[in-house]
Amino acid sequence: MKNNVIRKILGGTSFLLTVTIALFIVMYIIGMNMYHEAGFGNMQTFLNMLIDNAGLIIAAAGMTLILITGGIDISVGSVVGLVCMMLAYLMQNQGVNVYLAVVLVLVFGVVFGTIQGWLIAYLKLQPFIVTLAGMFFCRGLTAVISVNQIAITTNTTFLSVANMNIVLPFGGTLNKHGKMMYPFIHPSVLIALVAMFVVWYICKFTKFGRSLFAVGGNEPSALLMGINVRKTKLRAYILNGFLASLAGLVFCLNTTSGFVEQARGFEMEAIATSVIGGTLLTGGVGTVIGTFFGVLIKATIETFIRCDGTLSSWWNKIVLSALLCFFIVLQSVFVMIKSKKKA
Amino acid sequence: MNSLRKPFSFKGILHQQLFLPIFALFLMLIVNVIITPSFFNVSILNGVLYGHPIDIINRASELIILAVGMTLVVAASRGTDISVGAVMAVSAALCVRLLGSNYDSYATPMVWAIVACLFAGLVCGSFNGFLVAKLKIQPMVATLILFTAGRGIAQLISAREINGIMVPGQILYVRMESFKEFGGFLPNVVVPTPVFIAIGFVLLSWLVLNKTALSMYVKTVGINPKAGRLVGLNSTLIIFFTYAFCGVASGVAGLISASRIYSSDANNIGLYMELDAILAVALGGNSLGGGKFSIAGSVIGAITIQALTTGLYAMGVSGDKLPVFKAVVVILIVAIQSNEFKRWRAAYSLHRKAGKEAAK
Numbered sequence A: 001m002k003n004n005v006i007r008k009i010l011g012g013t014s015f016l017l018t019v020t021i022a023l024f025i026v027m028y029i030i031g032m033n034m035y036h037e038a039g040f041g042n043m044q045t046f047l048n049m050l051i052d053n054a055g056l057i058i059a060a061a062g063m064t065l066i067l068i069t070g071g072i073d074i075s076v077g078s079v080v081g082l083v084c085m086m087l088a089y090l091m092q093n094q095g096v097n098v099y100l101a102v103v104l105v106l107v108f109g110v111v112f113g114t115i116q117g118w119l120i121a122y123l124k125l126q127p128f129i130v131t132l133a134g135m136f137f138c139r140g141l142t143a144v145i146s147v148n149q150i151a152i153t154t155n156t157t158f159l160s161v162a163n164m165n166i167v168l169p170f171g172g173t174l175n176k177h178g179k180m181m182y183p184f185i186h187p188s189v190l191i192a193l194v195a196m197f198v199v200w201y202i203c204k205f206t207k208f209g210r211s212l213f214a215v216g217g218n219e220p221s222a223l224l225m226g227i228n229v230r231k232t233k234l235r236a237y238i239l240n241g242f243l244a245s246l247a248g249l250v251f252c253l254n255t256t257s258g259f260v261e262q263a264r265g266f267e268m269e270a271i272a273t274s275v276i277g278g279t280l281l282t283g284g285v286g287t288v289i290g291t292f293f294g295v296l297i298k299a300t301i302e303t304f305i306r307c308d309g310t311l312s313s314w315w316n317k318i319v320l321s322a323l324l325c326f327f328i329v330l331q332s333v334f335v336m337i338k339s340k341k342k343a
Numbered sequence B: 001m002n003s004l005r006k007p008f009s010f011k012g013i014l015h016q017q018l019f020l021p022i023f024a025l026f027l028m029l030i031v032n033v034i035i036t037p038s039f040f041n042v043s044i045l046n047g048v049l050y051g052h053p054i055d056i057i058n059r060a061s062e063l064i065i066l067a068v069g070m071t072l073v074v075a076a077s078r079g080t081d082i083s084v085g086a087v088m089a090v091s092a093a094l095c096v097r098l099l100g101s102n103y104d105s106y107a108t109p110m111v112w113a114i115v116a117c118l119f120a121g122l123v124c125g126s127f128n129g130f131l132v133a134k135l136k137i138q139p140m141v142a143t144l145i146l147f148t149a150g151r152g153i154a155q156l157i158s159a160r161e162i163n164g165i166m167v168p169g170q171i172l173y174v175r176m177e178s179f180k181e182f183g184g185f186l187p188n189v190v191v192p193t194p195v196f197i198a199i200g201f202v203l204l205s206w207l208v209l210n211k212t213a214l215s216m217y218v219k220t221v222g223i224n225p226k227a228g229r230l231v232g233l234n235s236t237l238i239i240f241f242t243y244a245f246c247g248v249a250s251g252v253a254g255l256i257s258a259s260r261i262y263s264s265d266a267n268n269i270g271l272y273m274e275l276d277a278i279l280a281v282a283l284g285g286n287s288l289g290g291g292k293f294s295i296a297g298s299v300i301g302a303i304t305i306q307a308l309t310t311g312l313y314a315m316g317v318s319g320d321k322l323p324v325f326k327a328v329v330v331i332l333i334v335a336i337q338s339n340e341f342k343r344w345r346a347a348y349s350l351h352r353k354a355g356k357e358a359a360k
Helices: A002-011 A013-032 A044-054 A052-066 A074-093 A096-123 A127-145 A156-163 A185-203 A207-217 A219-224 A227-253 A266-276 A288-308 A314-342 B003-014 B014-036 B052-077 B084-100 B110-134 B141-156 B177-181 B193-210 B214-223 B227-230 B234-259 B273-283 B295-314 B320-336 B339-359
Strands: B043-045 B049-050 B161-164 B163-166
Touching: A002 A288, A013 A288, A013 A314, A044 A052, A044 A127, A044 A185, A044 A288, A044 B003, A044 B163, A052 A185, A052 A207, A052 A219, A052 A227, A052 A266, A074 A096, A074 A127, A074 A227, A074 A266, A127 B320, A156 A227, A185 A207, A185 A227, A185 A288, A185 B163, A185 B193, A185 B214, A207 A219, A207 A227, A219 A227, A219 B084, A227 A288, A266 A314, A266 B141, A314 B110, B014 B295, B043 B177, B052 B084, B052 B141, B052 B193, B052 B214, B052 B234, B052 B273, B052 B295, B084 B141, B084 B234, B084 B273, B110 B141, B110 B163, B110 B273, B177 B234, B193 B234, B193 B295, B214 B227, B214 B234, B273 B295, B295 B320, B320 B339
Parallel strands: none
Antiparallel strands: B043 B049, B161 B163
């Protein structure tokens, strides 16, 4: 009897999400106590986490969509790198209008997503192989455009958007001189939050969103239900391609430059944050809200390491990988319990 | 080049599976000859063999070793190990760190450094194997963990004392001449050492696989793990073995790579190698969907890719841009191999047949 109750708790789909939110809160409280001097508890520290990871929020939202269909996309990192390079090259070296450049890169993302989606959905190639090739393709293409770092310095419209501070009217702290400093965010955070909300809405309330879950949960039965599985998958990859290029745009707003090594390992971060946020790698389960908390956990780890000051920045990736590993193992245990419950 | 193919290709030259890889290799070589007419010239310079074919074989050594490991992983688990490049970096970093950078002696005896290097590969491979075989995680996701963490770990290993504190992320050098022999030449031998290591590795794995029933076990598990289990095979153990083996292969490749540049560059050792290894397996006529495999095919595939790389270098394409071409080739091969494509082709030929008959 007691065993059943435990299984019911562990078997609920919201269990992983609960673990994530609890982990974030615990980590944040520990951080506030450990690094109080460094200003861990300030509103601005929290907002900086959002500013630094605005691109990741968008890319991880796209990744969540793909993971829900049971696929995977490891090309997002190099798409982000390529988009940054394209923006920098177009605006700095070619003097292209900022609006045209932005439209061009977004169109590129959609086209790239369509090609990958077509190969995966209609040729039934393994998503991993296709996107692995896509990852190397984009990385190579970035090098084709330029092997040098290009910084955007002349386009004033782009730079003014990138550096615009939107000051919030609350949560201020007193600085050294006793002046009230109100926290601020950049427009990139607004773009990220809006994109996240749209993806959440699509997942929750549209026919397309609901069929994503059906396809990921059980493809044959989705087919029998009359869902066009191929079209659904293709659309998911197109949307993901668009989000990846949007993430690249936001990333570029933060870095205002393009170079070959940019955003390497970004795909892992996107996958890790989705998985930490409770998205099942086997497909069919996941929420964008969870992914958002996954991003926050990743940002908290970064802030920890930054506040500590003595640890090498390589620890970021190692800790995140370890956390990913932990959650993957947790998932596989979760899936095992679930399949036992059925039997 | 022949010496590498001989043991296998004579037996299976008429075998369908080997047709594509050999054809691709010849095509690559012909293209290379057209671009560089002096392509096949081999001479002895400074007491060692010198020329494009030697260069290709020499540079392909690591890839051949990785491709053998990757072939088994693909065959048994229907997935790929994308951490090979990062594992190479880890084992290379460990080896170089242990050897130290003194001018007159090694900090650790060479034998132990090499054992540690292979052991690091084994540990990484076993970690992947545990995740895939025991916890049933998709191979690519499981190996993604080391794919990212691996280079970070390698950076942490590559630490050097600067002003009394250990600073990670350095490039460590080995100053002793004898370490360079693994990636260079043995005294008074004209053929590069990596070629011997690659031949030895391939022969050893071929013997282990084919003189025992292991090869058949791997194929059985790959074709149908459930059926494999029903006939009494421990599929978990076999999949675990393939990953551990792939890890050791990465360790060997890492040793050669480190020796070539007699240093450990955690950022660049084994960079993009995972794609090359997967490409070699696919080019070798092995299905990426698991099951049947041919090590000979993968070896030829690896040489073909190196021929492609060398050819592109000869054309003046820089290393950064190579992935663009390789990515397109991977997609083409995988697309041609796919069942959907075969079905379309079958439908097309049926359509044409019907058209001809109607014309009659």
